[in-house]
Amino acid sequence: MTQSIALVSLLVADYDEAIGFYVDKLGFTLVEDTAMGPDKRWVVVAPRGDAGSRLLLAKASEPRQVERIGDQGGGRVWLFLHTDDFAGDHARMSAAGVRFLEEPRHEAYGSVAVFEDLHGNRWDLLQPKRAAS
Template sequence: MTDSPAPRIGRLATVSIVVRDYDEAVAWYRDRLGFRLVEDLDLGGGKRWVVMAPAGEDGAQILLARASGERQEARIGDQTGGRVGFFLETDDFERDHARMVALGVTFHEEPRLEAYGTVAVFADLYGNLFDLIQPRRD
C-alpha cells in the first residue's frame, strides 16, 4: 500500500466480448439490440477494431474482439463462467422485452421483479449472458 492518492478514473469506457466473426456479431448487436456501430478500423492481418454501443448512449461501449487461438475460441459465449456479465438498462422493460423477443433474442427466463427492478436474462448469439433491466424508480 502506498500513501499516494488513488487515481481518479472518469468512467468505464469499453468492455470486450470475444466473438467468432466480426460481421456476424455486428449484425446481431445491430439488428437484435439496436446497437450502433461506433468504429470499425482495419488493423491489418485480418484484425479489426470494432466498437458498438447502444443507440443514443454515451456510456460504456462493447469492443467486438475476434478470437485468436484455441484458448480464446474456447471462451466464446462463456466469458463469465456462466454468470450474467453484462447489464443493459431500459426505461421501458415491457416495450424492449417485447421488441427483443420479436427480433429473435433468446431469453432464459420470464421477466421477474427484484428489489432493484424488473429483469430478465438473455443470451447473445454466442451464449454470453446479459440482463435486460429496468431499475426500480422510487
C-alpha cells in the same frame, strides 16, 4: 479525478455476425469499424443513446480465446443492459429472435429478464427502479 470504464472487450467468432446481432437484434449503434490488418478490425458497438460504456467486439485469434467465446462470465450473467422501457425492449428483442432464458421478473431493484447473446453470454435486460425522492 474522474474515471470511467470506456470499453469492455467481448470475444466473438466473426465480426460481421456479431455486428448483425448487436445492431440488428439488440438495437445497438455501430460506433466504429476500422480495419487493422488482414484479419483484425476495431469494432465498437454501444446501446442507443448511451454515452457510457461500449463493447469492443474482439474476434478470437488463438485457440485459448476461441475456447472462451460465449463463456467469459463462466455461465453467470455478467453483462447488464439497462433500459427505461423494459416492456418495449423485451418485446422488440423477443420479436428479433433474442433468446430469453426466463419470463420477465419484477424484483425490488427493478424489472429484469436474462437473455443470451449470439454466443451464449448471459445478460440481464434491466429497468432499475427509480430511487425514492
